[in-house]
Amino acid sequence: MTTPSTEALTGCALALAFLGRSLYFEPDHDFPAGLDNGLLFRDWPLPATDPDTREGLALIAAFFDAHGTDAAPLVRTDFTQLFLGPVAPLAAWESVWTSSEGLLFDESTQAVREAYAHYGLETPDTRREPDDHIGLELAFLAHALLLAASAQADGNARDAMEHIDAARIFLAKHPARWAASFLHRMAQRAATDYYRGIARLCIGTLNHVSDLLDADWHHA
Template sequence: MNENYADAFAAVWTTLASVLRTEAPTEETIAALRDPDLLAQWPLTDPELGEVGAGALAGVKELGSSEESWQEIADDQFRLIRGPGEPIAVPWESVYRSLEGLLFEEQTMQVREFYKRFNLQAPRLNVEPDDHISLELDFCVQLLARGLEAAADGQPEVARRHFDAHDEFCREHLLQWAPTFFQRLSAGATTAFYRGIGLLGQDALQRLRTLVEPDAR
């Protein structure tokens, strides 16, 4: 991943993580994501980064058409990724990838070890699983931000190490389950807001796959 893509994906991961946490997004966050001027600058609709995908355009359109109240969006978020009962789009990697489909399985520990390589850990260690979608996206942001900072400081080897670690983490973890998560999110959403988030997530991961998995091109 080069610096231009690193900057774009850092912004994308930050945005997606902000509305996929265990608490509902704030009214300010929702308003920002529906702002026409900001939507027009969605990083992966920049033609300088390559061909713009239909998913990105559809996701931006859904967010732009979202007129739901904060309560409607909060209720949809609760139903989609928190419950009641089993969420429609379960937000933990190990549920998708472990044999028993349980929390705190082998994948969770693998993610924890990856965080530790960069002196990071989940904020609610041993309470909330480390492989929550928002935590994995936050970790990706950290790697890209550190890489971009190193590049700006004239440390290309440090920058490359962080960019490569981001790509490795995505190949081994995020790309193994998050496409299904975002598909379920958009398919199960009752609001245009979360349909848009699901579509933007799917598009970002599809674009990412072509960057970090040569055979996917």
């Protein structure tokens, strides 16, 4: 495997970190700057060379073009209906999608918790829930790749490769097992082009990261 460039690693980390926040935090609590006019998506940190990324960015751009400053409340409502309910919210935890009985706190929860602990990470105090939430898994990948980029920029190739390997293994063992199915379902159920676009953009980003790391990611 050719070692990815510092710029490529940083771009992936930035994209994953943003997508992780978008899927984990309610918009009221961590609304990204520039959301009302879509500026964040007009300079996406990864190349739009695949259909999912292009479609995701196009959907989000069209959403902001159509709604402008009225976009924020629509996004908040859509997040609530998608992930909080009250009617059949979409489960955003790996264990629900991969355990035989669709249960929370299955083996995957403990596995990702151990991966986080190896890096000295814990889930935010503001949310008491399983560690295998899609947003947290994306945030972990972002953290590992940002450390890899930093080590590579400092000329520490060995540490950079260790972080890259950690990200590759985590991607194969966790998001690769369920994220595509979850994101396709999310795109189907979303009421706005914003969250439809986020779902497609996340698929495209994971495809890009998988190619960069030579990881086993099955895009369903």
